[in-house]
Amino acid sequence: MKYELVVTDIDGTLVDDDKQVSEVTLRYIDKFREKGGLFTIATGRGEKAARPFIEKLHIDIPAIIFNGGELYHSETGPLYVHYLDKNIFNLVIDCFLGTDLGIVTYHRDRIFISDYKPPHDLYMAQERVDVERVPDIKEVDEVNKILLVGDVGKAKQLIRNLEVKNGIKINHVQTEDVYLEVIPDGVSKGEGLKELCSYLGVPIEKTVAIGDHMNDIDMIMAAGCGIAVENAMDEVKKIAKFVTKRNTEDGVAHVLKKVLNL
Template sequence: MRYKLVVTDLDGTLLDDKKNVSEANLEAIKRIRDLGILFTVATGRGERAARQFLELLEIDIPAILFNGGEIFEREKGPVYSKYLPKPIYNLVIDHFIENEIGIVAFYHDRIFIADFKPAHEIYLSREKVKYEKVDDLKKIDVVNKVILVGDVSYSIRKMKELEKKTGININYVQSERFYLEVLPDGVSKGEGLRQLCDILGIERQSVVAIGDNMNDLSMIKIAGLGVAVANAEESVKNAAKLVVPSNNEDGVAHLLNKLAKGEI
């Protein structure tokens, strides 16, 4: 069989708009596994927010978390992690702390919020995860990433201001409508997929990757078969070799069933 591994994004791709995995998707995942094709996820979620889906999907090989910043085994924990440099982290906190953007910081399975703002409700209502309230985010020494929650266009403008002011290039990417994620330098889902392929001993041309948002673009470009769901951003669909039905129409199942039948 031409393809040996399928990697899917979660939010907006495998998950429907209610954050559920359909029976059709679950059945299709079982079908390709029975054929010997490996299956895992690549998500911007961290360990806490991803775990329920890793367990539901019975992910038995490493998953890509934190948009490529971590390779994670469900039973063993992280096998690779990259962290946001403290000077960059402090610059971002200082630059955004006084405006209406909600700042959420992550360290493995811990989530931190300080100076609670209305924008934080967007994150908490969507992700439904527990967090730790802290007095000062800058007292956290090590983080995997930061999410800026709220008006992404505004956040991007502010990030460009910060880069111009400091002369420092900062790695950031939009992952959802209200999320701009600040990541360690060089981290992306595409680089996470390279790491995963090395761990599994699989050529990238044997990988199918499917996603919907800008943080999926890098892995869609480097996979042997890059796929977008119909609800994906236009630039993601333009980069994909195949577009399948939307996340609310079992697009992943559509892809996997074609794969199982040898039609792709």
Template sequence: MDNYPLVVADLDGTLLTDEKKVSKENLIAINKYREKGGMFTIATGRSQKTVLPLLRILNIDMPMILLNGGELFDPKKGVIYSNYVDETIFEQVIDLFIDSDFGIMTFYKDKIFIPDFKPAHELYLEKQRDVKLEQLEEIKKFNKVNKILLVGNVKKARDMLLSLEQKIKKDINFVQTDDVYMDVLPNNISKGEGLKNLCEFLKIPLKKVVAVGDQMNDLSMIKIAGYGVAMGNAKQEVKKWAKYTTKDNNNNGIAHLLYEIMEKYSPI
């Protein structure tokens, strides 16, 4: 029988409901999986600030993947590693979007900066409640960032970034993380790379890992995990690569997956 001692789950659209809650059913299933010897952690595009309140609910005391693979964070020991967007690319992206209708947000560890407040930022605050955005009018002066988040029309953002790549003759690492989010990340950073680093840190083979998510930024880890899983509400491209599709995030998809693993496989 195959065994999967580690489950790594995305947060938004996966472990969390559309109301940004962790269901009682999911919590019970996570605890049962742990009781059988399994480990459970998260891989998210969120930063420390927006994750910490959930850690107390989820009782996660092991390393997790933050900022779409840009940071490996241990709630007991702090940051294990952190990566930053190339400064030239950072400046070019800010220049491109600063006068647009996109909401620009830059992330540095547990801080989130904006150059000015635009209606698009409301879309973020509706999804991420109780988050403080710090305004920096000269945002380019703080150019050491873990990621840039562009809030707005993701198709338009993609087209603009592709045109910028051609102009500056450099690859830009960007990925859609929500219907209205486009992340610009450090070079060679993804949740897949984050999962490789997490497994190396924990000394667990990738083939022994379950990775589950719903969005395009989850695809890299779903592809390389031993058992890649899509949520019922996942993008079709994600479902295409997954070995299994569980229920959606509003119907305890994580609980359904964990019981499936405990019944058919073994955590240890």
């Protein structure tokens, strides 16, 4: 088989606009596995939000979560975890506490907020996960990432200002129209894919990666065959080797059927 491993983003790629995986997609995933293929997800979601998809898809190999910050196996737990540098964490939190953007932080399967703002309603409606309310968000010791919800253009400018003021680089990536994520230095889905390939013993040229947003670009470029869904951002489609159908038209199933000749 030319490609041994398929890795797909979840939101905007694997699932439809109601966050559902179609029966057609599930069927083709099973067919791929029957031929000896390996299938998993790569997502910005943490353990809690990724777990329902891991279970529904019967994923039995590690998943790339937190945009590559953690390689997670549902049975044995994390194979590695990268946490945000505490100095970067404090700088970003101090910068955004007084703004109208919502701040969400993560530690493994726990999700935290402190000062509740209207953008948090967007987050809660989209992610459908439970969060813990804490008096001071800076009390959370180890953080996988910071999610900033709201005006992404404003968030990017404030991050740039922080970088210039402090003479540093802050690893950040847009993951949705209203999401900007601050993640540990060196972390990306592309690096996560390389780590996964090393763990599985699969040559990276024998991988397929599918995505739709800016945080998928590194992974799509790293894979043997990088694919964008039709509804992907233009920047993503430009670097993809192949553009499949939309997420609402079983784009992942189309990849498995056409590219992998199932």
